[in-house]
Amino acid sequence: xxxxxxxDPREDPELxxxxxxxxxxxxxxxxxxxxxxxxEEDEYGRFLRALREDAGAVxxxxxxxxxxxGWRERRTAAWLVAVGxxxxxxxxxxxxxxxxxxxxxxxxxxVVLAGFGTGRDAELLAAYLERYLRRPxxxxxxxxxxGALLHVDRDRAAALDGLWRKWLRTAPHMRHRGExxxxxCPSLVRRLCAVVEECAEGAGGDTPGPx
Numbered sequence: 001x002x003x004x005x006x007x008d009p010r011e012d013p014e015l016x017x018x019x020x021x022x023x024x025x026x027x028x029x030x031x032x033x034x035x036x037x038x039x040e041e042d043e044y045g046r047f048l049r050a051l052r053e054d055a056g057a058v059x060x061x062x063x064x065x066x067x068x069x070g071w072r073e074r075r076t077a078a079w080l081v082a083v084g085x086x087x088x089x090x091x092x093x094x095x096x097x098x099x100x101x102x103x104x105x106x107x108x109x110x111v112v113l114a115g116f117g118t119g120r121d122a123e124l125l126a127a128y129l130e131r132y133l134r135r136p137x138x139x140x141x142x143x144x145x146x147g148a149l150l151h152v153d154r155d156r157a158a159a160l161d162g163l164w165r166k167w168l169r170t171a172p173h174m175r176h177r178g179e180x181x182x183x184x185c186p187s188l189v190r191r192l193c194a195v196v197e198e199c200a201e202g203a204g205g206d207t208p209g210p211x
Contacts, residue, residue: 147185
């Protein structure tokens with residue numbers, strides 16, 4: 001993947017209106033992920049309805065521009081890709097995950113690929129793990145990507161189990177935890193994929209909220 005300069009909405013007249021349209025309303029970018037699972041029923045329904053509408057309205061060109069922004073724009077764009085089922089962005093999202101140029105977007109990329117759930121998505125998740133499980137000093141998104149791979153392809157994850165165990169032992173930021181975070185990560189990914197599916201199917205306003 002060829003890296004391109006990151007676009008700053010404060011200096012980019014093409015990106016700025018997209019940020020105001022898709023990223024900032026209701027501070028959406030902060031709620032995409034774990035906070036979705038803690039919302040009350042009414043807020044959850046409103047949030048999913050708005051997200052579904054925007055996933056249907058956003059163009060491929062607009063998604064492409066958002067994916068060239070910072071972490072807020074990229075996280076939001078990834079969720080629009082996931083809810084919209086925009087599989088044409090699979091390679092782009094996989095490349096952004098592998099390059100990991102920004103923080104706070106890795107879980108969103110993992111949810112996209114886990115939601116698509118094909119063999120190619122498993123390959124992209126495994127490529128990330130093969131790179132970053134070998135770099136324990138980097139506290140990136142290894143755990144959630146591991147969870148995503150377990151969600152998509154347990155056999156492929158089993159082939160990387162040795163690297164995973166070594167990373168758990170050697171990553172400085174993992175030593176104090178005292179337990180393997182792996183079992184909880186597939187659950188998080190599964191629940192977020194269920195939110196994506198619910199949102200895409202248009203059920204967000206008629207359900208009791210996240211499970």
